[in-house]
Amino acid sequence: MAFAISLVDLAGYIALLLWGTHMVQTGVQRAFGAGLRAVLGKALQDRGRAFLAGLGVTAVLQSSTATGLMMSGFVADGLVALIPALAVMLGANVGTTLIVQVLSFDVSAVAPGLILLGVIMFRRNSSTRVHDLGRVFIGLGLMLLALHQLLHLLESFEDAPGFRLLLGSVSTVPFANVLIGAVAAWATHSSVAVVLLTMSLAANGAVPPAAAFALVLGANLGSAVTPVVEGPGGGDPAHRRLSIGNLVTRLAGVAAALALLEPAEGLMAAVEPDATRAVANFHTLFNLVVAAVFLPLLSPYARLLERLLPDRADPADPTRPRYLDPAAREVPIVALGAAAREALRLADVLAGMLDGAREALRSGDRRLMAETRGRDDILDSLNTAIKAYLTRLDPDDLSGDDERRLNEILQFTMNLEQAGDVVDLNLLPHAAKRLERGLVFEDRDRAELIALIDRLSANVRTAASLFMTEDVRAARLLAEEKVALREAETRATAVHFDRLRSGRPDVAQASALHLDLLRDLKLVNSYIVAAAAYPVLQRTGELLPSRLADDAHHGE
Structure with a gap:
């Protein structure tokens, strides 16, 4: 009976973590949605600035998935070229690591203050932006509170034989851990939440470092699946170039990281013996390496995606012009x-x-x-x-x-x-x-x-x-x-x-x-x-x- 109650508590704290993430994301989008779009629009002149814009916007939104869905819409509407859009996504993936790095430290003591400040701002009616920023502070406080409670709860699971047997059965199979992390990130629409949960498990010794790193790889992969599934499509393969291109870069990175998982485990242990920090550092290192490898290759990579996913006109698409015949330009009238x-x-x-x-x-x-x-x-x-x-x-x-x-x-x-x-x-x-x-x-x-x-x-x-x-x-x-x-x-x-x-x-x-x-x-x-x-x-x-x-x- 006690174990069943603990499982309900675990699910509840995970739900609280996800709800806090959702409140932060929606609050920022409501308060600065148009401004964030303007930042992306102005920064898409070259891949370097696009990378930094993706990093910054994702750090504010607390979600690379939200950035990916926004950019997929831009590309589908023809407002953004494919190369800078791919650079934005590389930056967005690095942006999630900044969030994880901050939350990897024990900052739970500020949670009540953040919630109190958020409620005061949320109940004010004088300013819509203040109201929306109140949601952000409430969400941050809930995230920190949920993480703190998860750590305490997982301590009670640490010595439970059934729980250790379950985790031990999958910890020895890296591919299974990648799959679990990917499904969890796709289902929750948040790689940050999955990585933070993995850090909690690693901190309590519930999973070994190698298994934790594989779960992190899966979380990175799962966050790239959501824009493919939910992004704009409309039957035109060209609309999925960005989401599929980002997913392929994730797949390539995960495949390479799996092959180097053992040396990576030794490197992370040498840099930071603390399991929580090691998971956060591995998450950061993985995304930085993927960005460093693919950023110089975006031009040929974009051409390859354009060949594999050509434009296909849909006459029923209301956003496409119907009467603008290119041949008619020869006769101005x-x-x-x-x-x-x-x-x-x-x-x-x-x-x-x-x-x-x-x-x-x-x-x-x-x-x-x-x-x-x-x-x-x-x-x-x-x-x-x-x-x-x-x-x-x-x-x-x-x-x-x-x-x-x-x-x-x-x-x-x-x-x-x-x-x-x-x-x-x-x-x-x-x-x-x-x-x-x-x-x-x-x-x-x-x-x-x-x-x-x-x-x-x-x-x-x-x-x-x-x-x-x-x-x-x-x-x-x-x-x-x-x-x-x-x-x-x-x-x-x-x-x-x-x-x-x-x-x-x-x-x-x-x-x-x-x-x-x-x-x-x-x-x-x-x-x-x-x-x-x-x-x-x-x-x-x-x-x-x-x-x-x-x-x-x-x-x-």
């Missing part, structure tokens, strides 16, 4: 027509995002919110493809009207893409915040938001029609929609200040969130108007350079 036809797809996608946002606000369906946010990737891909297509046209072949139309197409697509970003990064996160905080909108506020989203959907359809017809009357009507949104914001601001005087925090918070959503909708509408109405009005001389009164009127 035909190419511009193809680009305009492709640009209309952005209007359809944005309208779909607004419809999804409308239903998400009505129902509070988190899955619908996630699906709606995912459509922004379609806008990004199509906008990138259209810009690349149009910039390849020979300027000498373009007439004045052709250049004007080209600029209008670019303005249309870029503004709609920006509108989609507002829905993705502002509108839907604000809607999700209402659910997280349990806020309830008043009926008239919810009805107003739904009505305004319907109005924006109609404006998108008007903008798509205006983009093709260039009708001045329609342009005026669409531009006047900005006035309606501005008046709605003014009314909502006045109502919000009245509610602040009521002294009820829940009402004030719901009102502030309603105002944030209104401002998001106003910004979306501004991009829609700028996409189609402004070019027509500017060409006809009906667009003022500024809403400010001129000096003469100002002096009257």
